[in-house]
Amino acid sequence: MASNDGNNNGEFSFNANLGVVGRKGLAKIQTHKSKNGICHDDSGPAVKAQTIDELHSLQKKKSAPTTPIKDAGQGGAAFAAAVAVAQAADDVKQRQQLQSISASLASLTRETGPKVVRGDPARKASETPKAHVGHHDYFTPELSISDSALKFTHVLYNLSQAELYEQAIKYEHGSFITSSGALATLSGAKTGRSPRDKRVVRDETTEDELWWGKGSPNIEMDEQTFLVNRERAVDYLNSLDKVFVNDQFLNWDPEHRIKVRIVSARAYHSLFMHNMCIRPTPEELEDFGTPDFTIYNAGMFPCNRYTHYMTSSTSIDLNLSRREMVILGTQYAGEMKKGLFSVMHYLMPKRQILSLHSGCNMGKDGDVALFFGLSGTGKTTLSTDHNRLLIGDDEHCWSENGVSNIEGGCYAKCIDLSRVKEPDIWNAIKFGTVLENVVFDEHTREVDYTDNSVTENTRAAYPIEYIPNAKIPCVGPHPKNVILLACDAFGVLPPVSKLNLAQTMYHFISGYTALVAGTEDGIKEPQATFSACFGAAFIMLHPTKYAAMLAEKMKKHGATGWLVNTGWSGGSYGVGNRIKLPYTRKIIDAIHSGSLLNANYTTTEVFGLEIPTAIEGVPSEILDPANTWSDKASHKETLLKLAGLFKKNFEVFASYKIGKDNKLTEEILAAGPNF
Numbered sequence: 001m002a003s004n005d006g007n008n009n010g011e012f013s014f015n016a017n018l019g020v021v022g023r024k025g026l027a028k029i030q031t032h033k034s035k036n037g038i039c040h041d042d043s044g045p046a047v048k049a050q051t052i053d054e055l056h057s058l059q060k061k062k063s064a065p066t067t068p069i070k071d072a073g074q075g076g077a078a079f080a081a082a083v084a085v086a087q088a089a090d091d092v093k094q095r096q097q098l099q100s101i102s103a104s105l106a107s108l109t110r111e112t113g114p115k116v117v118r119g120d121p122a123r124k125a126s127e128t129p130k131a132h133v134g135h136h137d138y139f140t141p142e143l144s145i146s147d148s149a150l151k152f153t154h155v156l157y158n159l160s161q162a163e164l165y166e167q168a169i170k171y172e173h174g175s176f177i178t179s180s181g182a183l184a185t186l187s188g189a190k191t192g193r194s195p196r197d198k199r200v201v202r203d204e205t206t207e208d209e210l211w212w213g214k215g216s217p218n219i220e221m222d223e224q225t226f227l228v229n230r231e232r233a234v235d236y237l238n239s240l241d242k243v244f245v246n247d248q249f250l251n252w253d254p255e256h257r258i259k260v261r262i263v264s265a266r267a268y269h270s271l272f273m274h275n276m277c278i279r280p281t282p283e284e285l286e287d288f289g290t291p292d293f294t295i296y297n298a299g300m301f302p303c304n305r306y307t308h309y310m311t312s313s314t315s316i317d318l319n320l321s322r323r324e325m326v327i328l329g330t331q332y333a334g335e336m337k338k339g340l341f342s343v344m345h346y347l348m349p350k351r352q353i354l355s356l357h358s359g360c361n362m363g364k365d366g367d368v369a370l371f372f373g374l375s376g377t378g379k380t381t382l383s384t385d386h387n388r389l390l391i392g393d394d395e396h397c398w399s400e401n402g403v404s405n406i407e408g409g410c411y412a413k414c415i416d417l418s419r420v421k422e423p424d425i426w427n428a429i430k431f432g433t434v435l436e437n438v439v440f441d442e443h444t445r446e447v448d449y450t451d452n453s454v455t456e457n458t459r460a461a462y463p464i465e466y467i468p469n470a471k472i473p474c475v476g477p478h479p480k481n482v483i484l485l486a487c488d489a490f491g492v493l494p495p496v497s498k499l500n501l502a503q504t505m506y507h508f509i510s511g512y513t514a515l516v517a518g519t520e521d522g523i524k525e526p527q528a529t530f531s532a533c534f535g536a537a538f539i540m541l542h543p544t545k546y547a548a549m550l551a552e553k554m555k556k557h558g559a560t561g562w563l564v565n566t567g568w569s570g571g572s573y574g575v576g577n578r579i580k581l582p583y584t585r586k587i588i589d590a591i592h593s594g595s596l597l598n599a600n601y602t603t604t605e606v607f608g609l610e611i612p613t614a615i616e617g618v619p620s621e622i623l624d625p626a627n628t629w630s631d632k633a634s635h636k637e638t639l640l641k642l643a644g645l646f647k648k649n650f651e652v653f654a655s656y657k658i659g660k661d662n663k664l665t666e667e668i669l670a671a672g673p674n675f
């Protein structure tokens with residue numbers, strides 16, 4: 001637009017006769033005509049395209065083929081032939097992959113799976129990578145007998161983080177890039193797991209194998225109802241324009257690696273699992289074959305409340321015999337991760353391997369520590385330690401080979417995250433990381449980690465290698481220290497206690513933590529939670545099975561048990577304060593270094609816990625909670641109250657035998673509070 005020169009009453013005039021420079025007009029652009037009369041803007045080399053579409057097609061090239069080209073010498077013809085052979089092998093494998101995906105997505109009542117095609121339905125021909133276009137980019141089953149068979153299901157298979165970002169930002173509401181490069185997403189109405197909506201198929205096999213009934217997380221459903229929900233999920237997924245498929249691994253122990261396939265409707269879910277499971281190399285992916293376990297995540301679609309066993313519109317259904325899980329009515333991504341963890345709690349003990357709800361890290365000298373604890377007690381925070389190698393933050397296996405992480409990523413809580421206190425987690429929140437339900441500035445896209453407007457349970461899911469001192473592969477030798485974390489909002493458990501084996505088992509089976517109750521109605525009583533094996537929501541067998549395995553392994557490998565309170569000191573929630581993270585870190589340092597093992601100890605009343613009298617870097621007066629309460633009577637009262645809750649909780653286990661002989665069971669029963 002031309003500007004107003006101010007001298008012609010605001011009227012725009014253009015006098016073509018003014019020549020090169022108008023008296024008060026704009027300079028006329030002078031072009032230098034070449035001999036043939038064509039204008040040139042020839043400051044740089046010309047683009048090698050004749051059209052915009054052609055230009056765009058040049059931008060992307062085909063990913064390198066994964067089948068190694070067999071040495072064909074330098075001869076041009078022989079080399080070309082070898083390339084063709086490798087390409088043909090790739091095509092066959094690609095076709096097998098699509099066939100396998102079609103089989104996964106097959107309705108069980110129709111004869112064949114859907115027609116599947118690779119790639120984004122919105123992708124224009126001009127965006128197809130140049131050079132090679134695979135001959136087998138789609139798969140059509142032989143028979144097609146329904147309307148759904150008339151359409152293709154577009155499959156976005158193991159997309160990269162960058163591709164998933166683009167999908168999320170283009171198509172999913174609430175997806176944004178934050179200032180640090182992470183992808184902010186919303187998980188919808190559910191911002192946490194729904195344990196009461198979890199169902200497990202009770203059939204002839206699982207009837208005898210699993211833990212059912214009171215206290216068990218396994219709420220039964222029958223095979224038929226599972227199939228109804230599976231069909232609902234599969235039909236929903238096939239009705240979409242496109243689905244995401246992830247083929248990945250669980251467990252870094254190569255002998256016990258499990259192949260998982262996750263079919264989902266959202267790029268957010270695909271990116272979450274990309275980060276959380278173990279990522280196959282291109283070669284491993286090509287030879288992936290049939291998965292050992294498949295998740296159908298139709299979380300955006302509810303279950304049918306008229307379906308038997310359904311008590312809400314959410315259902316997370318596990319069928320161990322079919323090796324399948326169906327998710328309806330919740331988009332909370334943690335359901336997938338913890339659902340697979342439940343599967344591992346079934347598969348691994350069958351192989352004499354103990355599955356653990358724990359974090360794990362290793363010192364430079366190879367000393368391994370496990371960190372057990374319920375949600376919010378510090379597994380992720382304390383296993384992420386700048387002075388040690390991170391093996392994993394949440395799910396592990398302990399086998400004859402030592403420990404191995406089940407996952408390929410971490411899932412950290414972000415509420416009140418601080419760059420100073422937790423620099424490694426802070427720095428992991430960068431490009432590729434999924435940030436769930438956080439609040440950010442609409443313009444700068446800077447995240448406000450103190451903001452809990454969406455939920456208190458804000459999360460970051462990142463690949464484990466985003467932590468600089470991750471131990472890759474994520475395996476280590478047998479643990480030296482087993483640390484049980486409890487966030488005791490009553491403020492009566494000591495910051496650290498050394499446990500004997502019976503006490504370790506007592507506290508492992510109890511699985512105690514107490515968190516503060518909802519803050520909406522002001523200060524309330526702390527809420528005690530007991531969750532067997534520090535993960536009752538995920539165990540599939542009776543808790544004593546895992547406990548017996550832990551006792552056996554700790555004894556065999558000489559591991560020491562510790563109880564660490566990451567919760568309150570100087571009074572309960574409302575009076576005292578949460579123990580400062582730097583103090584807890586000093587306590588953990590002293591456990592790792594071995595110095596705490598040789599400290600002087602005294603024994604507490606009621607719980608009979610051995611507590612050290614001094615730890616470097618920690619004020620000695622906080623080591624015994626009795627010292628920190630100004631109101632001594634109130635301390636004693638609270639201590640007895642908590643001890644009573646422990647006793648009551650343990651009653652159900654008193655009639656169970658733990659391990660091979662009764663001796664251990666008796667010792668464990670005696671290791672609880674005495675009053």
Ligand SMILES: Nc1ncnc2c1ncn2[C@@H]1O[C@H](COP(=O)(O)OP(=O)(O)O)[C@@H](O)[C@H]1O
Nearest residue numbers: 375376377378379380381413566579580581584
């Ligand atoms: N003394 C402490 N020890 C451990 N964590 C603490 C402590 N004080 C505050 N926290 C906070 O408590 C939370 C612990 O959560 P997290 O490590 O994610 O637990 P988990 O992985 O066991 O679910 C973190 O947000 C951490 O910053």
Ligand SMILES: C=C(OP(=O)(O)O)C(=O)O
Nearest residue numbers: 193334374375376394411
């Ligand atoms: C992912 C979860 O685990 P944690 O809180 O232990 O990190 C969860 O409980 O949903």
Ligand SMILES: [Ca+2]
Nearest residue numbers: 065066067090
């Ligand atoms: Ca190949």
Ligand SMILES: [Mn+2]
Nearest residue numbers: 379380394411
């Ligand atoms: Mn965690």
